[in-house]
Amino acid sequence: MNDAQARSGSIYRADERGYFGEFGGAVLPPFLVEPMAEVAAAYEEARRDPAFADELQTLLAKYVGRPSLLYAAENLTRELGGAKVYLKREDLNHTGAHKINHTLGEALLAKRMGKTKVIAETGAGQHGVALATAAALVGLECEIHMGAIDVEKQHPNVVRMELLGATVVPVERGGRSLKEAVDSAFEVYAGAPDEYLFAIGSVVGPHPFPTMVRDFQSVVGREARAQILEAEGRLPDALVACVGGGSNAMGLFDAFLEDESVRIIGVEPAGEGLDTDRHAATMTRGVTGEIHGMRTKVLLTADGEPAPVHSIGSGIDYPGVGPQHAHLEQIGRAEYVSVTDEEALRAFQLLTRTEGIIPALESSHAIAHVVRLAPTLSEDAIVIANLSGRGDKDVDFVAERLQKG
Numbered sequence: 001m002n003d004a005q006a007r008s009g010s011i012y013r014a015d016e017r018g019y020f021g022e023f024g025g026a027v028l029p030p031f032l033v034e035p036m037a038e039v040a041a042a043y044e045e046a047r048r049d050p051a052f053a054d055e056l057q058t059l060l061a062k063y064v065g066r067p068s069l070l071y072a073a074e075n076l077t078r079e080l081g082g083a084k085v086y087l088k089r090e091d092l093n094h095t096g097a098h099k100i101n102h103t104l105g106e107a108l109l110a111k112r113m114g115k116t117k118v119i120a121e122t123g124a125g126q127h128g129v130a131l132a133t134a135a136a137l138v139g140l141e142c143e144i145h146m147g148a149i150d151v152e153k154q155h156p157n158v159v160r161m162e163l164l165g166a167t168v169v170p171v172e173r174g175g176r177s178l179k180e181a182v183d184s185a186f187e188v189y190a191g192a193p194d195e196y197l198f199a200i201g202s203v204v205g206p207h208p209f210p211t212m213v214r215d216f217q218s219v220v221g222r223e224a225r226a227q228i229l230e231a232e233g234r235l236p237d238a239l240v241a242c243v244g245g246g247s248n249a250m251g252l253f254d255a256f257l258e259d260e261s262v263r264i265i266g267v268e269p270a271g272e273g274l275d276t277d278r279h280a281a282t283m284t285r286g287v288t289g290e291i292h293g294m295r296t297k298v299l300l301t302a303d304g305e306p307a308p309v310h311s312i313g314s315g316i317d318y319p320g321v322g323p324q325h326a327h328l329e330q331i332g333r334a335e336y337v338s339v340t341d342e343e344a345l346r347a348f349q350l351l352t353r354t355e356g357i358i359p360a361l362e363s364s365h366a367i368a369h370v371v372r373l374a375p376t377l378s379e380d381a382i383v384i385a386n387l388s389g390r391g392d393k394d395v396d397f398v399a400e401r402l403q404k405g
């Protein structure tokens, strides 16, 4: 433990420069140093103000519909044999996933800072829709940069964002995909940091985002911890969550970090296999490097660029990972495993058929690991899996894919 961590009291908190051990920080070009420092200072102040937490808590209760259920999946438990499986039902939130928990927090912070607009990039469009929703509610303008290829591929999400009042900016340069959308959004932001808050979509990017987004999502684990104590009178044996950037996972894990009897397991996309170049298993196959303003694990090409990645779950195909995950693994507090597209697809079908719950393909990765884990544990064991989102968005794709066989 270094001095800063000793002062903040926990190895699970970043130091004042935003480092979790050797991971994190704010590795930024000069033009972004000042605006990000301003966000960090504003968040630090908001975090200490009970009125800010109250306002967010009220929106989470009255608008999102929290607390979300902790559902005992008895049919799935019977089917798998072994540990009792509970699902934290983030799919039941307004907008159908966990992302609304942090976009509301970001929108409230933007207002508090006197900004009139939020800006972000989006890939598949899920972050863009969640941010546009929060902006509509809180009364902010919203500008979403999106690669021109994604604009075509994700048409329904573009329509949703526009209906919600957001401006969608198609990015035509270079590969016309997420990478260019990030650059484009940051350029606009750098030109007018007084007007905008840059709203990052996961526990990634420069400090304070890995801490701030985790804090906004930590309601998931606080609820789950109270709910399992109420239902079973004890803590679970294991937590399982899918990891793209890692926000739904950190949200579930955070409240249990000090409970050393609880195993913590993050599940990454192995895509078409770890030995192909079609996966996004950053923790499993990545190296320490820099991406998007942070020091973390990264998947790189031979010439040191962020690698093209793939997953059947479009929200988890990211070549980096939240720095706290890299740290949790390094200190031995969490383990990271991976699940292929095929396994996720089978888990999607299994949960749908046994429980009548259609999970997002991202969340299906967590379920797929539960399918492996539960039978290895005794019937007294308890596993909580985070059902990060609902799968309505995926049904056409899955139907097509199953038809192809």
Ligand SMILES: *Cc1c(COP(=O)(O)O)cnc(C)c1O
Binding pocket: 097, 098, 099, 126, 127, 201, 202, 203, 242, 243, 244, 245, 246, 247, 248, 249, 315, 316, 360, 362, 363, 388, 389, 390
């Ligand atoms: C975006 C998304 C994810 C991945 O993001 P994390 O930051 O890793 O949580 C997972 N599940 C769903 C349903 C998503 O929309």
